[in-house]
Amino acid sequence: MNTEKPDIRTEEDIKRMVDAFYDLVNQDDMLSPVFNGHAHVNWETHLPIMYKFWSSILLGSSTYNGQPFPKHAFLPVEKGHFDRWMELFVKNIDDLFEGQIAEMSKARAINMARVFQLKMGLIPRGDNPFYLVEKK
Numbered sequence: 064m065n066t067e068k069p070d071i072r073t074e075e076d077i078k079r080m081v082d083a084f085y086d087l088v089n090q091d092d093m094l095s096p097v098f099n100g101h102a103h104v105n106w107e108t109h110l111p112i113m114y115k116f117w118s119s120i121l122l123g124s125s126t127y128n129g130q131p132f133p134k135h136a137f138l139p140v141e142k143g144h145f146d147r148w149m150e151l152f153v154k155n156i157d158d159l160f161e162g163q164i165a166e167m168s169k170a171r172a173i174n175m176a177r178v179f180q181l182k183m184g185l186i187p188r189g190d191n192p193f194y195l196v197e198k199k
């Protein structure tokens with residue numbers, strides 16, 4: 064049996080990754096109320112933005128030109144929401160993909176989640192100048 068998973072290489076892969084991730088988010092008791100209850104996210108418009116965001120980061124397409132942080136600054140979330148978001152993100156990538164770009168997607172997501180949490184005052188800044196680099 065061939066159990067090899069592909070890496071993230073095409074726009075189709077990005078779409079598959081994003082769609083599957085937000086399926087998990089929508090089924091999640093902690094995150095779904097934030098997206099669907101509080102923010103009333105319109106998925107028809109949000110998902111294409113996320114395709115552009117991830118394809119710009121992972122495939123270098125330069126199609127995303129938004130500013131992610133302001134959309135998060137006043138969300139009713141705690142560190143636990145970010146921990147869950149990351150848990151689902153990593154699970155989704157590991158379920159579907161394998162390879163360098165798959166690894167990069169997790170590293171970039173972890174770094175951005177940490178930057179958001181620092182800006183929101185949800186985690187302490189600490190003294191280590193390398194705080195943005197996640198150690199295993």
Ligand code: HEM
Binds near residue numbers: 109112129138144172
């Ligand atoms: C607790 C975790 C998170 C929650 C609850 C959350 C929730 C949201 C919500 C409600 C929106 C607005 C959607 C809309 O405009 O309808 C959004 C947008 C977005 N989020 Fe998150 N998010 C989280 C973490 C993250 C992380 C870690 C990243 C980056 C890796 C990220 C990237 C984005 C981007 C790129 C957008 C689109 C911004 C734009 O409109 O240009 N989010 N998120």
